[in-house]
Amino acid sequence: GAGVSQSPSNKVTEKGKDVELRCDPISGHTALYWYRQSLGQGLEFLIYFQGNSAPDKSGLPSDRFSAERTGGSVSTLTIQRTQQEDSAVYLCASSFPGQDIPHFGNGTRLTVT
Amino acid sequence: SQQGEEDPQALSIQEGENATMNCSYKTSINNLQWYRQNSGRGLVHLILIRSNEREKHSGRLRVTLDTSKKSSSLLITASRAADTASYFCATVYNFNKFYFGSGTKLNVKP
Secondary structure, rough: OOOEEEEEOOEOOOOOOOOOEEEEEEOOEEEEEEEEEEOOOHHHHHHHHHHOOEEOOOOOOOEEEEEEEHOOEEEEEEOOOOOHHHHEEEEEEEEEEOOOOOOOOEEEEEOOO | OOOOOOOOOOEEOOOOOOOEEEEOOOOOOOOOEEEEEEOOOOOOEEEEEEEOEEEEOOOOEEEEEOOOOOOEEEEOOOOOOHHHHHEEEEEOOOOOEEEOOOOOEEEEEE
16 A cells, blocks of 8 residues: 655755645554654654644754644645755654554655755 | 664674664663664664563564663674665654664675
């Protein structure tokens, strides 16, 4: 079946512009995660959605970052007024409730020039 | 920090040799997982070991967990060039918080 789908796969934007990154989780997966991975680094937790519960936003690095999850399915990560340090691969993952293993998408590589 | 930390940061071995990577963490976990990443993109889940388990096997992979030392190791036996990738451990808290370390870059030379 289809895995986690992220779009776009690559995004180049100018400093100061806003960007939206999209994640389509696996159907039926109610848990959804966003991570950021800077070059050569590990994954930095950003935000976690679980069903209708309030999202865990504890990993968002600044108020320029926000995320939504509409209808318990598709999620959008928005970065406002992008900065060069926002350049990274943004990874989305989803899982079934109570399942310990998240399935990852291939990520969006964001480059801020 | 709740992140796991992998050691070594980089490892280069010959095909056929075994590769061992270690992960240390600081607080109690529900489980610990190992992932593989090729070319800096999506992660592939390799193996999960629960906090009440000490060792698990999957094919050429062997994972151990020592909760008293708060450490885990991943052993890849009879390595192949195709095993070249970055390997990450993820420590899991409250069954929904996954924290990843910086990874070990494994290079298997043919």
